[in-house]
Amino acid sequence: MCLAVPGKLIRWIDRDPVAGMAEIEFGGVRRPCHMACVPEAREGDYVIVHAGIALTLLDQRQADRLLADLESIPENSTSPFAPSSAAIQPPPPGGTRNALSE
Amino acid sequence: MTEPTLSCPSPARDDGERITLAHGEGGRRMRRLLQERILPTLGITVGDSADAASLGNVGQSLAMTTDGYVVSPLFFPGGDIGKLAVFGTANDLAVSGAAVRWLSLGLIIEEGLAWSLLEAVLKSIAEAARLVGAPIVTGDTKVVPRGAADQLFLTTTGVGELFPVVPPGPTALRPGDVLIASGPIGCHGVAVMAARERMGFLPPPTSDCASLLPAVAAMFAKPIVPRAIRDATRGGTAAVLHEWAELSGLAMRVDESQLPITPEVAGVCELLGLDPLHVAGEGMMLLAVSPEQADAALEALRGTEVARFAQPIGEVIPRRLSPVLVRRGLGRELPLDEPLGAPLPRIC
Amino acid sequence: MRFLNEFRDPGLATRLIRDIRRMATRRWTLMEVCGGQTHSLLRHGVDAELNDVIEMIHGPGCPVCVTRSDAIDWLAQLCQLPPVLVTSFGDMLRVPGDRDCLLNARAAGGQVRAVYSPLDAVRIAQETPDLQVVFFAVGFETTAPATALAALQAERLGLENFSLLVEHVRVLPAMEMLAAATDCRVDGFLAAGHVCTVTGFEAYADFASRFRRPTVVTGFEPVDLLWGILHCVRQLEAGQSEVVNAYTRAVQITGNRAARDLLDRVYEVVDKEWRGLGTVPGGGLGLREPYRRFCARRRFTQTLLPSAVPPVATELPIHRPNRCRAGDVLVGRLKPTACPEFATACRPESPLGAPMVSDEGACAAYFRYSSSHATHEPG
Numbered sequence: 001m002c003l004a005v006p007g008k009l010i011r012w013i014d015r016d017p018v019a020g021m022a023e024i025e026f027g028g029v030r031r032p033c034h035m036a037c038v039p040e041a042r043e044g045d046y047v048i049v050h051a052g053i054a055l056t057l058l059d060q061r062q063a064d065r066l067l068a069d070l071e072s073i074p075e076n077s078t079s080p081f082a083p084s085s086a087a088i089q090p091p092p093p094g095g096t097r098n099a100l101s102e
Numbered sequence: 103m104t105e106p107t108l109s110c111p112s113p114a115r116d117d118g119e120r121i122t123l124a125h126g127e128g129g130r131r132m133r134r135l136l137q138e139r140i141l142p143t144l145g146i147t148v149g150d151s152a153d154a155a156s157l158g159n160v161g162q163s164l165a166m167t168t169d170g171y172v173v174s175p176l177f178f179p180g181g182d183i184g185k186l187a188v189f190g191t192a193n194d195l196a197v198s199g200a201a202v203r204w205l206s207l208g209l210i211i212e213e214g215l216a217w218s219l220l221e222a223v224l225k226s227i228a229e230a231a232r233l234v235g236a237p238i239v240t241g242d243t244k245v246v247p248r249g250a251a252d253q254l255f256l257t258t259t260g261v262g263e264l265f266p267v268v269p270p271g272p273t274a275l276r277p278g279d280v281l282i283a284s285g286p287i288g289c290h291g292v293a294v295m296a297a298r299e300r301m302g303f304l305p306p307p308t309s310d311c312a313s314l315l316p317a318v319a320a321m322f323a324k325p326i327v328p329r330a331i332r333d334a335t336r337g338g339t340a341a342v343l344h345e346w347a348e349l350s351g352l353a354m355r356v357d358e359s360q361l362p363i364t365p366e367v368a369g370v371c372e373l374l375g376l377d378p379l380h381v382a383g384e385g386m387m388l389l390a391v392s393p394e395q396a397d398a399a400l401e402a403l404r405g406t407e408v409a410r411f412a413q414p415i416g417e418v419i420p421r422r423l424s425p426v427l428v429r430r431g432l433g434r435e436l437p438l439d440e441p442l443g444a445p446l447p448r449i450c
Numbered sequence: 451m452r453f454l455n456e457f458r459d460p461g462l463a464t465r466l467i468r469d470i471r472r473m474a475t476r477r478w479t480l481m482e483v484c485g486g487q488t489h490s491l492l493r494h495g496v497d498a499e500l501n502d503v504i505e506m507i508h509g510p511g512c513p514v515c516v517t518r519s520d521a522i523d524w525l526a527q528l529c530q531l532p533p534v535l536v537t538s539f540g541d542m543l544r545v546p547g548d549r550d551c552l553l554n555a556r557a558a559g560g561q562v563r564a565v566y567s568p569l570d571a572v573r574i575a576q577e578t579p580d581l582q583v584v585f586f587a588v589g590f591e592t593t594a595p596a597t598a599l600a601a602l603q604a605e606r607l608g609l610e611n612f613s614l615l616v617e618h619v620r621v622l623p624a625m626e627m628l629a630a631a632t633d634c635r636v637d638g639f640l641a642a643g644h645v646c647t648v649t650g651f652e653a654y655a656d657f658a659s660r661f662r663r664p665t666v667v668t669g670f671e672p673v674d675l676l677w678g679i680l681h682c683v684r685q686l687e688a689g690q691s692e693v694v695n696a697y698t699r700a701v702q703i704t705g706n707r708a709a710r711d712l713l714d715r716v717y718e719v720v721d722k723e724w725r726g727l728g729t730v731p732g733g734g735l736g737l738r739e740p741y742r743r744f745c746a747r748r749r750f751t752q753t754l755l756p757s758a759v760p761p762v763a764t765e766l767p768i769h770r771p772n773r774c775r776a777g778d779v780l781v782g783r784l785k786p787t788a789c790p791e792f793a794t795a796c797r798p799e800s801p802l803g804a805p806m807v808s809d810e811g812a813c814a815a816y817f818r819y820s821s822s823h824a825t826h827e828p829g
Contacts, residue, residue: 003449004700005451027369027370029303058700059700070673073465301566368451374566431460
């Protein structure tokens, strides 16, 4: 269930921790979105919005790094993971903590 | 003047704010509604209002079309039900190769409709009719009980004069014909959905509701006669492509990267998970033109205000497995589904 | 649009496709878990592009498809009661229950409205105090924070006319159920990126090692999907089965703390019936106290209209005497056409199992393809 779209935070409307809202720009339109999950977002940041609420900050550095890595794969490379596989986070240590305590 | 009491029969006070059932039941209040309000607002003099309009001896090939209009809300950014009813019918004639000359207007009013709303719609109808150059020559008004209609329904019939040569229609399509969109797709559907569901978009997406007659006329004047023209209303561009594929026995192929899409429609469609190809326009049409005439057709279209963003979007090809194909971003041609009713926002 | 268009770039996609082809020494079977990923794969033609080296099995991650059908039937009846307005995501409206879909219920006089956000439903409840507004809370952990927030806002506003029919599902338990099947053909999993945006992916390490399946947190645009597939193939070729995050711009290892807190505050983990899969232990979310007062089932069976609503309330019976083998189709054990109900009792307009419900479901795709071109063997 996962249609979530990146948008740019134009301005905060309300800083309330539950009812907080900000105006987010998607292409040619802006829409007020709920910000309870991303209170740290600042104007100019990109957030990922699903069903009217911002789910997370979009990490622009990671986005640019992946694109740069993909662009720089030489045509005859045998491994697309060169030159920097830093975009890949190492597998996390074991542990089965879920979003919900079971 | 004393306050009306609640005794029967209900007193004939006309407070002027809302249309009531009594306005639709014939008699004095009906006549007053028509003669003092509806007709003048439409710019029709009372003497003209007979039960039937004489169109005179025309000596011309004529075309006729009729359409009912229901839209909620009645007013939306870029248009309203009145403008829609006039332009929609004028466009149905235009894409059939006819210039609208006379219009009829049927009103079905839900009791309780504010007069100010009706007046605004009527003014809009009058202005649109003036713009397409066709008088409203006959009409009808009914008032129905609350709940029997949603505020206001309109029906317009248009009679138009055919141009000397008209598009032969989709059965005449040939492989290699160029598909042209006369303007950005999906604007009307997005605007109405955003307004109806009060989705809070800023700026509010605007309907493209407009008369296509100038663009069609500009082509015929060249003269260029497209093989087929169709306004992409309900079901959007996809519905037209499917209809043409079925009637011609050929396939339609469009290139996603060539589709004219405004940033507003792009943003809303991404957010709601809609394919702009499935969303209606009310001021754009698809044309199929022979490859030799494609450039001239584009030039003629782009010379008009309503079709200034006309763009080739694909071509007619021999029939394959799928009747309609879209070349998507990665270059692959994929089947395009026929729309399943009105597009609904999706989340997955 | 920024951060969308770049990841639809045909040049980058072509390179990745080339690299996947170069790397794969055999045809691998991967499952994309999320319905949104399925949609994107099909819409952009990514699966068709790789069909000879990668078989994509479309996973159970379409919440619209896996929502139990009797919940739909219940709402279809509930919305006929004059004070009730049922609000729902648009894609849920066409999904048939055992008896009806919500669009038909509306045609029959029920009050049903599509909303973009559960918070819009709260606003409607606030503006129309004489209506009982029910929101159909379906979806994975991606969507649950929005409905949790709706409950919090309704609480804060003191709304007595807002309630939720909670049918949220949790994706990892369903993946575990699929992977545990002895004949599961899936070699590697593309985990649902936007679910992980909320939950993080710590728990997937255990999944990957326990079932020995590489598991790659994957985004939704063509380049993201290809990048995820490439990571999966690399591991398969190297004999590894680890968790990798290939959607780094949106997913942190621990997810989003604030969103997880919202879930913990409003919901608790429950066993859940998935349409087509049966009961998934820990496979769903239910309201916890004190938010159970927003439970639509509780409200409409115990307080408001005890006689008018059918008594399916708290324990909805599951009765589906059919031979639907959606579970087998979902794990790639069975071709849709081999199911005894396929195209007979089970059709897009009257689906029995999840994969026939949504356009992207494997059964629906086969149905569409094979009915219009009977001689063509679908790939």
